[in-house]
Amino acid sequence: MMAQFIEIKMANPDSLLFYRMGDFYELFFEDAEVASRALGITLTKRGKHQGDDIPMCGVPVHAADDYLQKLIALGHRVAVCEQMEDPAEAKKRGAKSVVKRDVIRLVTPGTITEEKLLDPSEANYLMALGRVKGGDADSMALAWIDISTGAFRVAATRPDRLLADILRIDPRELIVPDPAYYDPELKPVFDVVGRTASPQPGNLFDSASAEMRLTRFYGVATLEGFGRFSRAELSAISGAVAYVEKTQKAERPPLGRPERDEEEAALFIDPATRANLELARTLSGNRDGSLLKAIDRTVTGAGSRLLAERLMSPLTDPEAIGARLDAVSFFLGEPSLRDMARGLLKGVPDIARALSRLALNRGGPRDLGALAAGFEAAHGVAEILHGKPVPAEIAAALSGIAALPMEFAAHLDRALAEELPLLKRDGGFIRAGYNEELDEMRALRDQSRRVIAEMERALAEETGIRSLKIRHNNVLGYYIEVTANNAEVMTGSDEAKARFIHRQTMANAMRFTTTELAGLETKIANAADRALQIELGVFDVLLDEAVRAANAIRAASDALAVLDVSAALAQIAEAENYCRPHVDGSLDFHIEGGRHPVVEQALRRQVAEPFVANDCDLSPVEGEKHGAIWLLTGPNMGGKSTFLRQNALIAVMAQMGSFVPAALARIGVVDRLFSRVGASDDLARGRSTFMVEMVETAAILNQAGERALVILDEIGRGTATFDGLSIAWAAVEYLHEQNRCRALFATHFHEMTALSEKLPRLSNVTMRVKEFEGDVVFLHEVGRGAADRSYGVQVARLAGLPHAVVERAREVLHQLEEGETSGKASKLIDDLPLFSVAMKKEAEAPKTPDRLGAELSAINPDDLTPREALEALYRLKQLAAGK
Template sequence: MEDGGGAPTPMMAQYIEIKAANPDCLLFYRMGDFYELFFDDAAVAAKALGIALTRRGKHQGADIPMAGVPVVSADDYLAKLIALGHRVAVCEQVEDPAEARKRGGKSVVRRDVVRLVTPGTITEEALLEPGRPNHLMALARVGGAGTASFALAYADLSTGAFFVQDSAPERLLADIRAVEPAEIVVADTLFHDEAMRPLFAGLGRLARPEPAALFDSATAEARLCRFYEVSTLAGFGAFGRAELAAAAGLLAYLTRTQFAARPALARPARVEAGGAMLIDPATRASLELTRSVAGRREGSLLGAIDRSVTGPGSRLLAARLARPLTDPRAIGLRQDSVGFLVGDPGLCRSLRALLKGLPDAERSLSRLALGRGGPRDLSAVGSFLGRAREAAAVLGEAAPPAELGAAVAAMRALPEALEAELATMLADNPPLLKRDGGFVAPGAIAALDEARGLRDESRRVIAGLQGAYAEETGVRSLKIKHNNVLGYFIEVGEAQAGALMGTEEAKRRFFHRQTMANCMRFSTDELAGLEGRIAEAAGEALRLELAAFDRLAAAVVAAQEPIRAAAEAAAVIDVSAALADLALAEDWTRPDVDDGLAFRIVAGRHPVVEAALKAGAQASFVANDCDLSPPTRGAKAGAIWLVTGPNMGGKSTFLRQNAIIAVLAQAGAFVPAAEARIGVVDRLFSRVGASDDLAEGRSTFMVEMVETAAILNQAGPRSLVILDEIGRGTSTYDGLSIAFASVEHLHEVNRCRALFATHFHEMTALSARLSRLSNATMRVKEWEGDVVFLHEVRAGTADRSYGIQVAKLAGLPARVVERARHVLRELERAGEGSRRTAFIDDLPLFSAAAVRQETAAAKAPTAPPPALEALKALDPDQMSPRDALEALYRLKGLLAEKAG
């Protein structure tokens, strides 16, 4: 917008100045009840949100594009923008309009950005998934090439959780994917380092550069001390320079995005290196631990087993699956909790009923600390305090094991005085926003009750005045109305106005305020006096409520540490009860996890596949055993199973289910098996399925080889490796050679526990010379030319792949199936070497005549074999044993004649 001289109006000048300070954000500029966007921001938002793109004024002679969203529904639009990877700067009025008017008629109300909304810093309930954390991560590097150390810091602003851990170049991506951050900040110098380009290319829009000064390790400790208002970090734990740099960088970014608001972050907890099973990104995706291949929760392991009844419980279960433990003692403590509730189903049900719908106190606490909370957040905290104390009482009476006992203690430490005050002060079903009041309970504050009484009584008086004035003037249609400009006024139709101004007495009583197109408005001294009292009473009532809100919010924030500890404890109880309920309902068992190299599963099942079969009322899942334990006592390496069998026989399911059982066991859950003994797996590798990476110019086979190389270069004796069909993306001999050499390397160099599925039947000969390798195969049954998959694993080898039968089941045209069978017979007859080559050279590709001939031959009626005719003629009931023996010899003779 421009004034007459072509210069931008004061309002547009203000907008341009604020936008210039936030060039990488969409600017939500507050104008009354709308957030407006202008120029390019308007075009981007209109396209992303599907809203109208309009025009408002001109700038430098051109129309100014404009788009807007209502303030009351801004969260919905923010959610869409954040999901698309945008950052939004929220610009609010920071001055009372009355103050602006004092500076002159054309003065613009002061506005400023009060918050940057980014994917990793959202706290609004409408923008968050209840069962999924929303982590902001910072990556820091300290030192030069060859001596550099890396660290990650990540925090969930919506709950206050804060963690740091060291890392290394070869596992950075695995450590990042384990957390699944919504946003990653990194020093711009590191972001543009050529050596780091593959990492940041793989992370895509997740990573964003920030000034390197935010990650300065020399000042990091001092900045952390200032934030937590301590003189030293010694009480927090021992952190390396890179860890301090990452933590300080994360806090600096939060300060830049939250402005004056101080996040209620817990003290940073150090994640110990080696404390969790390392799962690389390819394995995580292959096993679909928390997200399916399509990126959804449905179809994942988490989606299949999550029976938690609270948002924090779901988040904790997801975290446990993402980072299974490697300490048998810590695993045992979790298993003790689950086992305790498995042993007392009644207690388990009671706890789940108490916890169901428990408010998410962590997120309410965070919003209150940031100044974004409302009355419902206070109510949520109050409800949480009461119900958590009740759950602690129920569980505490049962003498629970260590982990659950610690949870009970944390919930018993909640401040009772705060619980009582919130219960007394807050009304039932309070409003979402505090700005209009109505959330303090009647009787809680005497002065507030008095102000409300004056306000409400005055409104009743006004209603009575309307009837009195109508009676006095004889104008039955007379109304008393209100607006923000005139306040309370009397409104009558223009034809009836004479009754209020036709005599001197009427003019003295009713004084004219405004003439409209078809009505006139008046007031009286009495009405004006009442309006003042109403406004004063309403203002006083709101002032008292807002003061009460601020006092209660401050009390909640002051008690944040015990509240957060109790909320974490409630999540532990929820997860333990959920896993116990799962174990009871699905017949899962407690695994024996130790520090050995055993891996013995009896009647193991795939939980996701089994759940899908049950949901579809299909056949029951076929359980299978697996034993990769060292074949001899004292051996320093586990076994390898070479699994053969047809496509659709169940090889991939068998491989994955054993890896998933290891994850569940080390996450502290019971497992879908009759028995399980697992020596701790320190690294899990899975190379199952086919995928490509066209953006990086990598074919399916290249991706397969890259992932296989990562396994062969990193797996150790405590690793568990599952590999499926290595070498199938190239020529038969190349693929066989690669698969052959890979198995040898796993056996001799990696010395790990492994399942290796293959179609190369020639590889089964390896069992004769590799002492820890055994052959296993998927059972099938042939019936009248078709194949029946039994999905059972047994010792031995498969002699066929049954690919043509599978192709038939898939719906290939009958002509193609018959032709394939013909070619297969000819290839098998030709054997190896020059005969096979000559046959292929002479093979008529889809020769119509050959196909017709073969099809006709297949359809032509044939005489029954003599042996079959002779067999039909026999009557076993009339035969003596000698007759039967002679008949058998005759049948054999007939078969020999046919073969001859």
């Protein structure tokens, strides 16, 4: 047996081998050690190999999905090795014969289909990178498949945008040809992607044999009907399909035909921007706190996945954006219709994933039931929208629903029972009355006593022997028993002898059988097996019909997702008072009363405070044809970063086809979005915080065009003051003169406000504050003008810095703000030790009475127990003593 395990393991070296042994999957050697640590299960041993104990652990077959989920989440791949014959068959070959086993499936993060292992709200993409060398530059493409739904897309890419394109799709698994994986030019990309990426043999990605592989997979003679693909695209498509074939073995998922994503059709968002804006996840990796979580009001898994896809890939075509907004507007204007549609959609199972499980022979009766329920809900939604003046996007969705095969839907309704088991082997999922033989077998199985009693009564009437009995024992089986006095009736004629076959004579009774009784006995004995056989046969028929209708089912699933997303966006637009943005081909960016969608909800939930709305206008100023730049100054904690992000998020929401958190929004299509907000280092790649800042800023300045929207915060703050000011100054000039894009630039370098006199499209704005009795009140309002202070010392005091530090900082700031810059440092050095003056003042100040008074004011004697009063007295004595 161990020889068999080692042989199979050698064929699957990069996977943990789940080796089936009876009711358990066993793991051995290093696999066992890895799995025991990952799963927290006991590591034992079984036998010896080359003199050493063989480590072993195992998981029950019935609970395997739970363990697979943990392993896949940790990035492991698992080869599932099943017994391919009954152990009794193996014994026929000899007592020591080993049961035949083989790997029936490779379970990897990008190829799972089990309901337990999948998040219903997230796509589960397997992505393949195709690269074709030619001339001076490589041609590259990405293909991605969601095997659980059949979605299949492909897009061209380039080395400079490869990481951005990968993160836009956010695959669970990325397969890369060996030569590309180890290419030093691409290594930084795969370093960021981490364990998601894995090298695969180059022959899987062979573009020359791609056409033959694809025609065989789809069962077509030619790819002409698929459209024209470049060699790099064919390489990526071939790699994805080959990997699916490799992992799924003999099974074939119902993949849609590959569709091309045009490069310019989606808003380009670079990796740093995607992370900074926290679109789908926060910087800590959580879904809570992200924009997606804040706006998701969908009620189906497919709808939630489509919403995420739209958010991650906003459009750049104003007409397509307008079509999505029309659908949202329709549901916003029809609240009762929206509520009815959402009520029906809540009951829609994930029919695309159910179909995929069925096609891969991993489905059960409940997956068929999911199709039936999905069809019923789809027709219900179509019915309530029928005859309404719906916009084009909703009309297209209704056409997708109308394409559902009615015959198959009716067949499911006739065939499936009301209550469905999880596994088809449990039986009981076919409705009574659907199959006559099945009903008979069930009657025999479940009501054998009643069937025998009916036959006994019929024979008693036929023979006139009222004492006739049908009995059963383990020797004769079922038999007819009459008294000796009545035996003449059973043997008195040739006809009777032919009908009643003598079995046994007793002292006072005789026993007979008939061909009918013998046949009934056989039927009763085999009824349960035969009933299950019939049900499995019906299941196979329904499964074949489902696979034949796969394209129509996928189209209906997509249509329901569109309706769900449109209704959900209308729901949040109404609840949060969002407005419909006007998106066109201009360079406008005019927002009135803009709010941050995530922060606004958090404020309401946590402190019940309203969000302070602000305007933003980066539209071309009079006499100019390019977008404006706002130079934003103001204190820390004043809301600069929130203001920057909210305008970027409004652009993203508008172009994904959503209403936006504003009173008015007029946006000329943004083709590239760049954000440099926050500070972090990259120690793994030897980059300091400032180096990361400069790399990201360089990417923006090198790539932003006139249609870009650029959000920059605190450029140059990570180095010396004059170095930082110089860099920030030059960056603003470059944005104005070279990039000519719409931009928001936040800074604490107040000297830069002078640029407004030199750069006609640059305007100074500031976060307003008020000072009251030495304290700073942040108004979170954006207004014209420039700040002359950053109020950093006040913020430090609010943060809880020691009083001595705050007082010394005030003194140093006062000296730095006086006179010429020369000699300031040496003057400050003369004050060493730095805190001596402040600490002396603190020691001299009559603080104890103040603290004593504060403590006394906080005490209400009527509320104190005797013990609490005594403890309060001790505290007051300590304060009085200055301890």
